[in-house]
Amino acid sequence: MSTAHEKIQLQANVPENLFGKRLDQALAEMFPDYSRSRIKEWILADYVKVDGQILNRPREKLLGEELIEIDAQIEMQVQHKGQDIDLNIVFEDEHILVINKPMNLVVHPGAGNSDGTVLNALLNHAPEIVNVPRAGIVHRLDKDTTGLMVVAKTIPAQTHLVEQLQAREISREYEAVVVGTMVAGGTVDEPIGRHPTKRTSMAVRESGKPAMTHYRVKEKFRAHTYIRLKLESGRTHQIRVHMSHLRYPLVGDQAYGGRPRPPKACNENMVNMLRMFRRQALHAIQLELTHPVTGEWLSWQAPLPKDFVELLEVLREDKSEHGSGEV
Template identity: 40%
Template sequence: MATPPEAGPLPDADAPDDEAPDEAGTVEQRECVADAALHGVRLDKALVAIAPEFSRSHLQSLLERGHVRVDGRRATSASRAVRAGQRLALDLVPTAQALAFRPQAMALAIVHEDAHLLVLDKPAGLVVHPAPGHWAGTLVNALLAHHAQAAMLPRAGVVHRLDKDTSGLMVVAKTLPAMTALVRAIAAREVQREYQALAQGDVGAAPFSVDAPIGRDPRSRVRMAVLAGGKPARTDVMPLARALGASALWCRLHSGRTHQIRVHLAHRGHPLVADALYGGAPALGLQRQALHAARLGFAHPHDGRWCAFAVQPPGDLASAWQRVLDAAGVTAATIRPNHYER
């Protein structure tokens, strides 16, 4: 992998963040018999004699997880004093981070693929990049298994992200020239992205834009917020229906900041339905944020032809969306804004 992953803000795993599960055959074992120089030394300091290339904090973490033995019995206390003649054994378990960038065969909902790129429909619940809490089973792992060239590209060709619980369209590069072109197009705001969203409350009938800078929330590292010193961000919002305590919206991005639509709508006092991070409550049968990347348009990086794609939301969001439309008396024929004609 050419560059390290971008860390994600969504730790949510069953296994410890830094230990790789199910990696049989990859554990290196080291042993030594404590000599007079180690007599009375703390166990964590003594382990440096066995594995001097590792930091003391890493060796302490191995202790805590039961990967150290003294005379054949598991030891977990770092402050325990070593006695001369004791046999110290250490299992150098590879960290999950070290093993994160490996192929894992997974089903991908591919909407389009050619020699230069692929467009896929990401399901809700799939993490895009390996990060603490999600060192395996990510989209990057799947891309590494899907085609060999992914291993030669930064982030396996991923040029933009969707949050874990956001579904919908993503474009992924398969070559370095395509990746360079797509990254530049996104930075120049030439890639068009539209989202379906359900926000809490009545946002009103008139279309509006939220043009407010976004940065890391100083009160919580897992949240973003509208901040004076943040990066410029603009979201255009078209209300389509309001009923059942929610508003059905089309949202168009002019920038692509982390959590942008979620932050902008919460800033307006209308967080997404079921978006717990930003104050949204479960409703309409939804237990995850009501956001779907429905449409994607861009100039193909190889020949410049315009490419446009659309996918329907998954069942949970589709059902909630339709309930709001039906309750508001809005028909599907009246809510097809055609933003992607060039």
């Protein structure tokens, strides 16, 4: 394990509109690139001077026009190494990058996946990202979910992206194929928490955190439905749990009930496709957000992966052969 540091030096006079404010509140407004919790840590660690004197009391009131000096050092324990893993980069500048994640790639190291992850690939591609918590990862996709992810390359960019995510200002849209024929679209507004008996799974639970998923029907097949979804929150396995809760689990989702259910009289090609589709049929197809530094509204699209396209082709062939009636 090695140690990396980033030195932060900031200086400004307290503006008139912050006279009488607490130190931590004023600094959070004066230096919005850094979270209030991080600023409070700096105050308590004696990194903040007011008119040349260390002030380590976050609740201390400011009189006005004081000179604020912050000389902080962010220390990070580097446990992971960069690895030469291909990243499909859709967009990159000095502040952020957007990737189109393939299937079978874990985002962050954990139990059973100590390396070979998106994080390892990021450390190799942009070594300076080691100074950003979680290597700049602000939201995740499951191992076998494909599609768009945004990553922050600096701490200020990460701070602003996390704020957008919490304020539900980042738009994330997905496409999926579910088992069963939906009548129409709708919204699932059900809290999600850890499953009471399956440690690695989630479930709709009253004690869980609020979660909302909007969905609409794009195309109906004999025994499946192609849908578009939009998240209002970002809970673990949210789409998978919500669709399973509606009794329309995602095709290929073995954890939440998406086992193969071929319609009657379908051909062998269809049977094989459903049996061999071993991942949840879920793709993060669109990502929209405000650039954390320039303020520009940005939008990206990621084409459906090959296996998803082939699944839709087989479902369409079956519908053409047998008609659209649900079986």
